[in-house]
Amino acid sequence: MLIDAIKRVLEPEFTVVGTFSDGQALLNEVSQLNPDVAIIDIGMPGIDGLTTGVRLKKQLPGIRLVYLTMDQDVDTAMEAFRIGASAYVIKTSAVSELVTALRTVSWGGFYTSPALNQKSLVTPIYNSASKKKPYKPTPRQREVLKLVVEGYTMNEIATSLGITPRTVQFHKYTMMQELEVNSTAELIKYGIRHSLI
16 A cells, blocks of 8 residues: 555656565566666565665666665664665655655755754765765766757657656756756756767
């Protein structure tokens, strides 16, 4: 019931590519589904959520982990971020908080429920973020950027590359976030200046 409820909340804005009742089932299918984000519970049956997260990161290093859990223990949240989580959301929070977390994560940011003592979490999260390697666009992002520079619309780029407009938008705004630019014009200038296309 919870999975169905979450799916209904997310689907107007996000594409839900699969749902699973335990960690092992997720691990068995994740490589084939290749999701951008995985929403995981800490207390899943079988393999716990933290172990599942570690294994997911090994299979798909670029996947973003969002923990949705009843566990409000700060140490557990810290461990989740240590293994590579991008968000930690408490189940008792408003449903809209999960949507906010996913938007933040999609832009490359981090999110923690206000119900937790965020001061205890901010330092390790941002220290981890500050240590990341210099940004290098993926081959797909370079393709998207090239077509943006050439003046194609989101729909035209999607058709040209055989992907959805939403995926094009995701790649575009991921690049903007990573390159710290605020407009399409700045993105184009950056791409030309740094020979990214």
